[in-house]
Amino acid sequence: MSKHTLSVVVEDKPGVLARVSSLLARRGFNIHSLAVGPSHEEGLSRMTIVVDAPELEQVKKQLHKLINVVKITELDPDQSMEREIMLVRVAAPPGRRSEVLEVAAIFKAVAIDVGASSICFQVTGPPNKINDFLELVRPYGVVDLVKSGRVALAREPKTTRQRLKAV
Amino acid sequence: MTDKITGAQALIRALEHEGVDVVFGVPGGAILPAYDPLLDSPIRHVLARHEQGAGHMAEGYAWATGRVGVCIATSGPGATNLVTPLADALMDSVPIVAITGQVPTGAVGNDAFQEAYTTGITMPATKHNYFVTSPDEIPEVVHQAFHIASTGRPGPVLIDLPKDVLNAETRWHEPEELNLPGYKPTYEGHPLRVREAVELIEKAERPVLYVGGGVIKANASDALRRFAEMTDVPVTTTLMARGAFPDDHPLALGMLGMHGTYTATTAVQRCDLLIAVGARFDDRVTGNPATFAPHAKVIHIDVDPAEIGKVRVPEVPIVGDAGRVLSQLMEAWGAREAPDRSAWKETLRRWQREFPLTYHQDPDGPIKPQYVIEELARLTGGDAILVAGVGQHQMWASQYWRFSEPRRWINSGGLGTMGFSIPAAVGAKAGRPDDLVYAIEGDGGFQMTCQELITAAAEGLPIKVALFDNGAHGMVVQWQRLFYGGRLSASLLGGEVDYVKLVESMGCAGLRAESPDEVAPAIEKSLSINDRPVVIDFKVDLDEMVFPMVPAGGSNDDVIVGPGGGPVAPASDLP
Structure with a gap:
């Protein structure tokens, strides 16, 4: 498994962190690190998630199914x-x-x-x-x-x- | 309109605003405030006997009508009893909205009486859920919940309402514009992908359509039929898609997968192009995915991007609504001529002749379950909404009923919830009261939810039930016979139940058929009783097994066509 860094913009709503972490656990993706805090836009938070996953496409697609997830960007280590x-x-x-x-x-x-x-x-x-x-x-x-x-x-x-x- | 109302009144008004005509529920302490304004509302409330029943009723209503089904339960055990139908609706993409009471905000987190962490428990069993903290939010939350449940890939949404929020005062307002920055389903297929798909279809020599429940959810049956005829592509339907394509159509191959017809399953194994529409490559369809459709290029059309590439990476992925994308494909196809596929279609017809579905009804022997299905279809003229539970009877119903229209086959596919049929039939009957609703249930599943027959009788929802009574969990027995050396561990029900007396005591008519010659008269009798629910106890043969069969995890090349027949896969048939 390889590590991938995702930058995820979410709505700042109660329970969003639980939704994200529960979804990753349920789909069998291992969270290596997760940090969350307010973003530059009111009402939106930014999560930085480092996951162990053989294939990132599924992680991104599954996260996108969460109603409170607004945007997902995979960060290339060389470009971030x-x-x-x-x-x-x-x-x-x-x-x-x-x-x-x-x-x-x-x-x-x-x-x-x-x-x-x-x-x-x-x-x-x-x-x-x-x-x-x-x-x-x-x-x-x-x-x-x-x-x-x-x-x-x-x-x-x-x-x-x-x-x-x-x- | 600006009068002060309670949160509970706002809830009921919001449901009316969404066009809800019936809700299924069970009251209790925390949800009591919501039940009071319900008395003054035109919305009909159907009192289920168990919250699981209320949830499946909402599902049955949604399956049959295409509208959002609504169920209501109280906090704690009321909410936890809804978990099964929510998970069922999530797996089968059924649009329902569940409303649960919650202990007052101040008591939340204190292990209060009838407290459960409903939003936490149902998080992985819903498409989305809400914990409402202010009565002012209610119009928006209800509006969003109905929108999320019914659009994109449909699914269940739960709204958890603390009792103090229901009691608090608010002012009614029309829900504001939806603000869901993270929820924007894609409906239109990408034009480039559509062109690529058309090129593949035009070149394919042995194409097959693999049609899933998404086609029914998208109301795309007509588009599917026109597309299949225009491109001359044979059609297989999954368990979830029975009725999406008429079984008497010359291009219809029937159900594919674990208990699919030999022809449907094998056609996919031998095809050079597989067009998946609103289907998700479920393990019951693919068998071992590594050996599934090994010669095929794949076009995968689905409204849920996460399904595309989850199991099989397609050559052409198309994210979009099944109906829209099929229309786009037809537009791009234009006046093209389908290539000559007579050799392929002839091969399929030969398989259909050589490997039909078979069973033998000995006139002096025990009743064969397949015979009951065929007689039901004959005597109703196929003009019924058929609702199945889970197990052998479900497979036989799917195999032997000739479906002609969508939304006339209702069952629990993904989660496989035994006992689904009776409450789901009640919900279907509430949504389509003028249709004949026939539930088919095994005796194992019947004993799980049969109390909802009381609901059916009390609420004037005269469903009919064909009970397949073999004294056992039949599918478990079948697997134990095939894979566990015939050791029947905990699969025989035991106990002596007089189902006729049981259902009569619940306000239903009870009939019984113990030999083949009693089958047709019992069905005819059931069709003549319309003032109350009817249950026919068919004593069916426990020795009958569901075939064809591909053992779990096996290759779809190894279809076992019958009890005597081992794997049959004539290699010479590979065109």
Whole structure:
């Protein structure tokens, strides 16, 4: 199975998240990540759903059958921006604190809580950057971790960007 | 018009506004406010004995009339009892609107008396559902519900109304313009695809139409007939589409699939072009999909885009309404001449001669169920709305009745709900009171919903029921005999039921036929009684099995034509 990222515009109505997640479960599609929040238009929310599915066409068509789903776009990783936020608490006793902070600095991770034995970092960026940071700090000891789920938007079509560069 | 009314009054007025003439329901605590204004409304209320019955009645009404069927139940158990008919209507694309009471808004989520999370429970069993939080929303919600239920691919919609919302004051207003940004069904086929389809049809040597229930939902039977004649393409119909194409037409091959005719099933296996219209490649039609119609290019016409490519990827997908797309195809076909397909049609006719549906009625033996169907068809002149339950009797009815018109065959196809026929027949009779409505039910299914005969008697809806009484879940027995070494586990009903006395006690006439010579007189008698429902208890032969048969998951190349006949697939017939 491969992972696909869908950007889904839905009506901001009670129960919409339940409808979407229940439909995906019922049809046997595995949700890898799901993030939802208001969109730029009043009354509409945008969901970013990462699904494991052998074939995306069925996922899209089934989602379209939901009355509250307005628009579905599949995001090509090369033509879109994907971001996540991670909060991770890393073990950092006084002797190793500066070492951990050095690694964090490379990733522009922000220390948002410093305690006697650990530091909590906030990291934002594309999913692979987050995972790289996690792997680097793992040897120090990861005490706690939370990820936001992926959010994504399509880039402006290439032709427009090239034209802008030329100007 | 701007007087203050209650939410309940707004609900009933909204139903009147949608043209509802009859609703089927069972009252209870949370829905009580809605029942009071019903007394002052021209809308007829049919009091079902069980909410499942009310739901199937709404379905039967919708099948028979083409209009939206409405059922009403209270919160909690009333709503959960509706789940089966909702799931049934979703599977078979039947337009119904279900209205349920709910505990007062303040009590929701507190495990209140008769509380169930109705919208959550019915989410996967409806096309859409609503939880109403203000009486002001009622006109819009009801209008949207009827629109969603009856357009695109039809289906069930549920409206859940808390008791305080029904009691609260509001002002009636005409529902505003529909605002459904996420719901825009496509009706017109893409012109390019239509042209591609016409080219394939013109080139095909062995084309077959595979017609599903969508043709009936779209009221496209006339268009189908003209299209089939114009392009000279033989027609197979699914269980859901019986009546969409007349069985006595020279191009008719009958039902295809697990219990389809040899000719219909095999024609699809050997065809070079399969034109699917309003059909969804269900497993009961395709058998093993990997071996289904292996030589065919596929044109798939359906109003639901999600059905296209779900099971079989077509060469030409056409999203649209069956009737509109068939008209577009005919327009694009224009004055073309259909190619000479006499060899193909001759092959089909030979199969029809060699492998007809067969059974043998020994005049001194037990009653064969097929004989009952044939006698019913003969004595009614086929002029009846036939409503079947689920199982052997359903298959025999579909095989042996010669259908000539749409909306005169009603059954539970996708969900396969035993006990469907009696309540569905009651609903059909309420919608078409001048038609003869004959239900066919097995004794297994009869024991699930027969209490709705009381509804039929009490409400003056004189349906007729042919009870196929073999003392068993016949289809289960058949499978146990074929696939479980004849070990009959829990399939014999046991108990001694005197069905004549039982139905008489419910206000119906009860008749019995125990031998072949009693069949016709019993049917004739049933046709002469019109002041109350009639049930005929036909003691039928449990040893009879439904054939032809393709075992579940098997290849449609391996049609078993009869009890003695193993797989028959003459390879030499491949044109």
